[in-house]
Amino acid sequence: MRPPPADSDALRAQRRVLELRAKLNDAIRRFFRERGFLEVDTPVVLPANAPETNIDAVPAGACWFRTSPELAMKRLLASGCDKIFQLGPVARAGEHGRWHHPEFTLLEWYRADAGYLEILADAKALLAFVAKEIRGATDFTWQGKPVSFAQELWDKFTVSQAFIQHAGWDPAQKFDPDRFDLDLVTRVEPALPADHPVVLIDYPAPLAALARRKPDDPARAERWELYLGGVELANAYSELTDPAEQRARFIEANAAREKRGEKPYPLDETFLAALAQMPPSGGIALGVDRLLMILADADSLDGVLPFRNG
C-alpha cells in the first residue's frame, strides 16, 4: 500500500535534517577513528539491562530493548579492548517531551586505564570538532543566542558548589532524592550559564549509579554531567569495577523500583562476572539527538526526529 502523500511531503521537508545527521555521524566516527578507537556494535535486544531506579526498559518479547549499550561495552573492556565507541539506538519507556523521545541515539565511548577526567578531555575536543565540521566554527547561534563549544570556555562546578549556591543546601552532606531532583530542575539547571558547556561534577554517592566513589571522599562519586543551555547532553563516570558493590547497587535500584510500583529487573550475571576482569576505565553516554538539535538550530527534538510519533 502506498503511504498517504502528506507523509512524503513531511519527510521531504526533513531532507536538511537527514543530511546534518549523516554529517554529524560521519564527524563523530572520524574523530574517534583518528584517536585509535574501535567502533563496536553490541546487541540491541538484551536479556537484562542495568537496573536503574528511574529508567524503564521497553519490552521486546521475553527480553528488553537496551536502555544503554553500557554493560556489553564493559564486557569488551574486560576482554582487553582499550578504546571503544558505539553510536546507536536505545529505548526508554515513557520518556516523551521537548527533550525526550522513547527511542533515541546514544554515543558511548570508553577508555581503559583512564577515568572521568580523561573522558572530559575527549568530550571537550569532540564538541569543538563537531561544531567546526557542522557549523564551520566553535562559535555559532542556537535559537538566536550565541553559544560556543570552544574548549577553553567550559565551566566545571561540583554538584555541592552548584547546590549550595543555587538551592542553599549540600546534597553530599545529607541526601534527599526528591528534593535533589526538584531543586536540580527548578533552581540549579536554570541558573547555569547557557552560552557554553557546563559540567556538574562529583555527585552524591547515592547517585553514583555505575560510577566508582572517590577514593579520598567516599560520600561523592566520580561522575559528571554535561549541560548546554539547560539541556543535559552527557553523563560520564570513572567506572565502578567492584562486582560486589555493583551487585549491591543493582539490588538497591530494584528495591527502589518496587517501592515506585515498578517491576524489578533481572541481573546480568555475565556482566557482573566480567566486571572482576575490567581494568579501571572511564566512560560516557552522550545524547546525539540533543547535540544535533543544538547544531541544527532546532528548539526541540521535533526538529531533528523526522519519524517522531506524536
Add this chain to the structure above:
Amino acid sequence: MAYTAADLRKGLKIELEGIPYEVTDFEFVKPGKGQAMYKCRIKNMLVGSTMDKTFRAVDKIDQPNIESKTMAFSYKEGDKYVFMDNKTYEQVELHEGVLGDQRFFLLEDLECEVLFFNHRAMSVTLPSFVIKEIKETEPGARGNTATNVLKPAKIDTGYEIGVPIFINQGDFIRIDTRTGKYVERVKQG
C-alpha cells in the same frame, strides 16, 4: 477525585491548597538518573495571576469542583455584574475585576457561560462574538472601503475600539470578545 501527573496537559484545571488553577504550559523533564517531572505554568483562576509549579510523576493532584452554567447578563450595579439563570431565576454577582475587558461587551440578556468553583461563581465566558452599536466616531469617509486603516470609535459601554474609516455613528459592528477587536460591520434591523 485526583489526577496523577501523567494527566497534566495544557488547559487542565487542577486544585492546589484550595485554589483552582488552569495549566497554561507544561514540559516533561527528567534529569539524568532522576525521576520524571512536569514543569508547569499554572494560572490562578480566581485572580488571573500565573506561577511556575513542578510536579513529580508520582504526585497526586486534586481535581477542582468546577461546574459551568448558562446564565444571561441581567444588570450592573456599581462594580458588580449580575447574571441570572432564566429557568430558576437564580442570580449570581461577579466583580468587574474578574470580568476584565469582557465587561464592555455585555448586552442585556446575553447568554454567557458562568464557571462555579465549589458552587461559587468564579468567572464568565462570553460568546466569542457580540454585536454593538457605535455611539461615537468621526464621520466616515464615503467610499473608503479600506479595512486596514483604523480610526477610534466608542461603543455604549465607553470601550474604545479601532474601526475602519467607513464606519459611522449608529452603525452596528461585530466584536471578537476574546481579542476585543473589530471583526465586521453588520446590517441591523
